[in-house]
Amino acid sequence: MIPPNLPDPMSRSASQTDPPRADPTDGLHYLGMRDYIAGRIAAGALKAGDRLPSERQLQTAGGVARGTIRQGLFQLEAEGVIYRRDRSGWYVSPPPVVYDPTRWEGFMSYVEAQGREPSTETLSAESIVADAMLASVFGRPAGAPLYLIRRRRYIDGRAVLVERIVVDAALAPDLLRFSFDQSLTSILRQAYGLSVSRNQVTMQPCALTREEAEALKVKSGLPGLSVVRTSFDAQGRVVEYDHEFWRHDALRISVDIRVR
Amino acid sequence: MIPPNLPDPMSRSASQTDPPRADPTDGLHYLGMRDYIAGRIAAGALKAGDRLPSERQLQTAGGVARGTIRQGLFQLEAEGVIYRRDRSGWYVSPPPVVYDPTRWEGFMSYVEAQGREPSTETLSAESIVADAMLASVFGRPAGAPLYLIRRRRYIDGRAVLVERIVVDAALAPDLLRFSFDQSLTSILRQAYGLSVSRNQVTMQPCALTREEAEALKVKSGLPGLSVVRTSFDAQGRVVEYDHEFWRHDALRISVDIRVR
DNA sequence: GGTGTTTTTTGGTATAGACCACATTCCCCG
DNA sequence: CGGGGAATGTGGTCTATACCAAAAAACACC
Numbered sequence: 208m209i210p211p212n213l214p215d216p217m218s219r220s221a222s223q224t225d226p227p228r229a230d231p232t233d234g235l236h237y238l239g240m241r242d243y244i245a246g247r248i249a250a251g252a253l254k255a256g257d258r259l260p261s262e263r264q265l266q267t268a269g270g271v272a273r274g275t276i277r278q279g280l281f282q283l284e285a286e287g288v289i290y291r292r293d294r295s296g297w298y299v300s301p302p303p304v305v306y307d308p309t310r311w312e313g314f315m316s317y318v319e320a321q322g323r324e325p326s327t328e329t330l331s332a333e334s335i336v337a338d339a340m341l342a343s344v345f346g347r348p349a350g351a352p353l354y355l356i357r358r359r360r361y362i363d364g365r366a367v368l369v370e371r372i373v374v375d376a377a378l379a380p381d382l383l384r385f386s387f388d389q390s391l392t393s394i395l396r397q398a399y400g401l402s403v404s405r406n407q408v409t410m411q412p413c414a415l416t417r418e419e420a421e422a423l424k425v426k427s428g429l430p431g432l433s434v435v436r437t438s439f440d441a442q443g444r445v446v447e448y449d450h451e452f453w454r455h456d457a458l459r460i461s462v463d464i465r466v467r
Numbered sequence: 468m469i470p471p472n473l474p475d476p477m478s479r480s481a482s483q484t485d486p487p488r489a490d491p492t493d494g495l496h497y498l499g500m501r502d503y504i505a506g507r508i509a510a511g512a513l514k515a516g517d518r519l520p521s522e523r524q525l526q527t528a529g530g531v532a533r534g535t536i537r538q539g540l541f542q543l544e545a546e547g548v549i550y551r552r553d554r555s556g557w558y559v560s561p562p563p564v565v566y567d568p569t570r571w572e573g574f575m576s577y578v579e580a581q582g583r584e585p586s587t588e589t590l591s592a593e594s595i596v597a598d599a600m601l602a603s604v605f606g607r608p609a610g611a612p613l614y615l616i617r618r619r620r621y622i623d624g625r626a627v628l629v630e631r632i633v634v635d636a637a638l639a640p641d642l643l644r645f646s647f648d649q650s651l652t653s654i655l656r657q658a659y660g661l662s663v664s665r666n667q668v669t670m671q672p673c674a675l676t677r678e679e680a681e682a683l684k685v686k687s688g689l690p691g692l693s694v695v696r697t698s699f700d701a702q703g704r705v706v707e708y709d710h711e712f713w714r715h716d717a718l719r720i721s722v723d724i725r726v727r
Numbered sequence: 728g729g730t731g732t733t734t735t736t737t738g739g740t741a742t743a744g745a746c747c748a749c750a751t752t753c754c755c756c757g
Numbered sequence: 758c759g760g761g762g763a764a765t766g767t768g769g770t771c772t773a774t775a776c777c778a779a780a781a782a783a784c785a786c787c
Contacts, residue, residue, distance in 0.1 A: 236771075237771090261736075271772090294738045296780095309722065410719070414545050428545070430672070461667075463668075465664060495741095531741080534742075553748095554769075
């Protein structure tokens with residue numbers, strides 16, 4: 208379904224136009240470690256989900272200090288090649304899911320369509336009142352009643368995003384009686400007749416703050432992707448305001464559009 | 468557990484719904500340093516483009532080891548708050564430009580529209596032949612003649628991306644006689660009658676490899692954003708195949724779309 | 728078989744010091 | 758005044774060590 212117009216990361220270094228050079232790592236130890244691990248993954252010796260040798264094993268095997276090892280691992284982490292589970296170890300990242308913001312089908316369906324297994328967990332669902340920022344988003348006075356839903360979503364059992372969804376209570380009265388472990392979009396459509404006709408999506412790299420990092424069970428400060436989605440219905444009313452925090456290695460953005 | 472003896476930073480993001488806690492950084496020195504710098508920026512004491520105190524100055528002022536200082540700086544870098552110039556120092560990042568892949572106007576116009584000053588530098592322009600990957604992109608046999616243009620683009624004098632554009636020589640014969648310091652899209656339209664009617668864009672966080680990092684004058688391995696854009700004309704022919712490597716802190720993606 | 732408890736392993740944080748390569752600055756000389 | 762070279766400052770890399778907190782594994786017990 209997805210056109211293969213992105214070269215495989217494996218073929219990145221294979222530029223035949225470059226002049227031959229003796230050592231692509233410039234003799235830097237942490238780059239050597241990075242390339243060694245990356246090579247083992249590319250060669251298939253380490254597969255998605257596999258655990259890497261412990262840092263101390265790599266240390267003695269490679270003859271370099273542990274700090275240097277970690278420097279190389281951090282770089283692979285930034286590339287999205289590996290990830291860590293706190294105090295458990297380093298693991299090979301599974302492939303990212305492809306997200307097309309112009310084709311809004313909802314998390315569950317597009318993850319499933321890519322042969323992965325999505326699941327959702329509701330962290331909290333409560334009534335709140337609009338602060339200044341939310342008031343301007345929804346075009347209502349400060350203090351207007353809203354619903355806030357916090358969810359955590361998984362792919363193949365790995366937590367990949369946490370989100371905070373805000374819904375206007377005036378448009379969806381008594382929303383909290385529903386369970387939110389399924390698609391919220393279909394609840395809004397079927398129970399309240401609210402259908403999305405326009406989406407406004409912005410994305411930005413970020414560092415996961417304490418709250419999001421805890422929810423994703425990662426160390427605070429890891430790189431992430433912040434996605435803010437505002438959904439409007441045909442009348443231009445804000446149906447959903449959704450702020451998602453993704454693991455940066457879990458997502459690839461793909462947009463296919465006709466030029467206006 | 469001794470907090471760094473630094474002047475009071477602004478609290479990072481005091482969420483009034485959180486239970487009160489003594490120390491939002493958990494007493495971790497590198498987080499204290501991070502929040503201290505972030506606070507100075509938020510408070511306006513440090514503005515975009517300003518240089519931070521040197522690591523050794525922060526070290527003595529804060530009473531923490533240099534490695535710990537750097538850990539905090541790296542985190543701010545991952546957030547896009549600061550950046551470094553090799554062996555020169557750390558600087559406050561300018562705000563990112565907003566990129567809307569559905570609204571294709573070209574780099575020059577959308578950067579200018581945001582009140583920033585774009586510029587372009589051609590690194591190389593040459594004839595190549597299609598390898599297997601490019602052959603499949605362009606739907607032509609391997610060995611077909613193509614043009615490869617490498618450019619570096621700036622915003623307000625700071626290099627923000629390098630790109631490799633490939634054009635089918637059959638569609639744009641003798642393309643290399645043009646200068647590419649302006650918009651390539653308009654050259655293709657005006658000189659060859661090629662207009663883009665569809666774009667396929669994918670984006671993915673990456674680490675900048677040696678080649679791109681050198682072109683951007685940053686350290687190899689810094690986080691970046693890989694953007695691949697394939698432009699088609701009305702007949703479905705590939706007009707441009709463009710692979711861009713962005714500084715991750717220079718870009719924000721914003722999409723506004725009607726749901727299909 | 729299940730259930731707590733202890734031990735071991737693992738990554739997370741932090742220190743102090745050393746040397747290098749490059750950028751910048753300054754100063755001297757023509 | 759300009760240019761060149763030396764001195765200095767800066768981040769970049771690396772080592773070695775230490776201790777901690779949490780996860781995982783091993784174990785003892787019921």
